[in-house]
Amino acid sequence: MSVLILNLSFFVTFNMENQKHLFNLKEDIHYLNGAYMSPNLKAVEQAGIEGIIRKTDPTSIKEKDFFEPAEEVKSLFGKLINASPKQIALIPSASYGLMNAIKNVPIKKGQHAITVNEEFPSDHLTLRKFCQENDAELKVIKPPKTIIGRTQEWTQKILESINEDTAVVVMSSIHWMEGLKFDLKAIGEKCRSTNTYFIVDGTQSVGALPIDVEAFKIDALICASYKWLLGPYSSGLAYYSERFNDGEPIEYSWMTRKDGHDFSKLTTYPEEFEDGAMRYNVGEFSNFIALPMIKSALKQILSWKTENIQSYCFELLRPLRDYLEEKKIEKDDNKMVSAHLYGLFIPENVNLSKLMEDVKAHNIHLSARGKSIRISPHVYNDAKDVNALIEVLNKHL
Numbered sequence: 137m138s139v140l141i142l143n144l145s146f147f148v149t150f151n152m153e154n155q156k157h158l159f160n161l162k163e164d165i166h167y168l169n170g171a172y173m174s175p176n177l178k179a180v181e182q183a184g185i186e187g188i189i190r191k192t193d194p195t196s197i198k199e200k201d202f203f204e205p206a207e208e209v210k211s212l213f214g215k216l217i218n219a220s221p222k223q224i225a226l227i228p229s230a231s232y233g234l235m236n237a238i239k240n241v242p243i244k245k246g247q248h249a250i251t252v253n254e255e256f257p258s259d260h261l262t263l264r265k266f267c268q269e270n271d272a273e274l275k276v277i278k279p280p281k282t283i284i285g286r287t288q289e290w291t292q293k294i295l296e297s298i299n300e301d302t303a304v305v306v307m308s309s310i311h312w313m314e315g316l317k318f319d320l321k322a323i324g325e326k327c328r329s330t331n332t333y334f335i336v337d338g339t340q341s342v343g344a345l346p347i348d349v350e351a352f353k354i355d356a357l358i359c360a361s362y363k364w365l366l367g368p369y370s371s372g373l374a375y376y377s378e379r380f381n382d383g384e385p386i387e388y389s390w391m392t393r394k395d396g397h398d399f400s401k402l403t404t405y406p407e408e409f410e411d412g413a414m415r416y417n418v419g420e421f422s423n424f425i426a427l428p429m430i431k432s433a434l435k436q437i438l439s440w441k442t443e444n445i446q447s448y449c450f451e452l453l454r455p456l457r458d459y460l461e462e463k464k465i466e467k468d469d470n471k472m473v474s475a476h477l478y479g480l481f482i483p484e485n486v487n488l489s490k491l492m493e494d495v496k497a498h499n500i501h502l503s504a505r506g507k508s509i510r511i512s513p514h515v516y517n518d519a520k521d522v523n524a525l526i527e528v529l530n531k532h533l
């Protein structure tokens with residue numbers, strides 16, 4: 137079998153070089169679990185350490201440092217998602233960012249909300265609460281039974297369910313376990329035509345897969361930073377379109393107000409918020425440890441470019457897809473599944489827990505749920521990682 141694997145991987149040509157040297161990943165593990173948590177880039181780790189040390193001498197932290205680094209981060213994130221930095225806010229978690237958005241969605245009596253089956257709990261629970269408070273129906277759109285054509289059919293079902301009575305659609309940019317690339321552009325356009333708010337959780341794709349909030353007509357894009365944005369835990373970034381500019385934030389920080397940066401005026405208690413999405417920033421958003429880490433990660437991502445990350449991962453997984461084809465394991469069209477988060481349905485007759493035990497025994501790190509496994513590589517992975525996985529799969533499939 138190993139001969140066959142070598143043959144399959146022989147034809148792989150990469151558009152960019154492996155970037156493992158930029159990380160401190162251990163040599164003896166096959167880390168295919170970026171969807172669980174990204175490893176630190178060396179530069180991100182260093183930025184975090186410098187951030188910790190900075191407060192040892194508080195005089196090194198100036199008044200401008202409460203605001204300027206945040207603006208830099210917003211500007212970098214704006215480049216990544218095609219948005220104005222003004223419309224971006226710093227958040228501590230996806231659930232926080234989602235709550236700020238949903239609280240400001242208007243809903244009329246008789247309207248409903250839409251999400252997809254097995255959506256991530258932070259999204260589902262936020263939307264469920266919104267529906268409970270507004271006595272609205274929560275419609276959960278189920279996937280088709282089939283695997284082949286699944287993404288297109290599922291997108292079609294979502295599109296057909298949106299109408300003038302849909303107040304809001306909340307869903308992830310790709311399915312967080314299966315990696316299916318829903319047609320966000322078509323869904324965004326449908327939402328715009330029915331005056332429906334379109335709230336997207338980008339945690340599992342932004343930073344690794346291109347996204348454009350303008351082109352996809354997204355009203356709010358919420359991303360935790362510790363996965364594909366390669367940032368720290370307890371940090372994130374959110375985009376709120378101009379529709380939210382007069383909304384009510386969930387916090388009442390001094391830092392989000394007009395004149396907030398003028399320390400001499402603090403006790404004039406300015407109520408007016410700074411423009412754009414400033415009101416949605418978390419209190420103490422100028423996190424002196426996290427912000428330099430996020431900045432460093434965003435710079436690296438922008439220099440790699442998300443389309444290159446995607447094609448690197450696509451080539452990396454080519455031997456796996458060839459192997460699955462050879463084994464006649466059903467999978468959706470290659471173009472419909474993201475390359476950095478690849479959900480693989482394991483046939484009914486395979487013992488998934490035994491397979492996962494074996495995966496673990498071979499130092500391969502990935503996630504399993506239900507009858508599928510989630511393989512989530514990045515530019516630090518190489519053919520050895522994928523071959524190790526194929527060898528284990530081959531004992532079980």
Ligand SMILES: Cc1ncc(COP(=O)(O)O)c(C=O)c1O
Pocket residue numbers: 171228229230231232256258308312337339340360
């Ligand atoms: C799609 C998605 N959204 C959000 C999160 C994290 O949510 P929170 O920041 O609310 O913990 C995850 C974590 O796995 C996720 O997969």
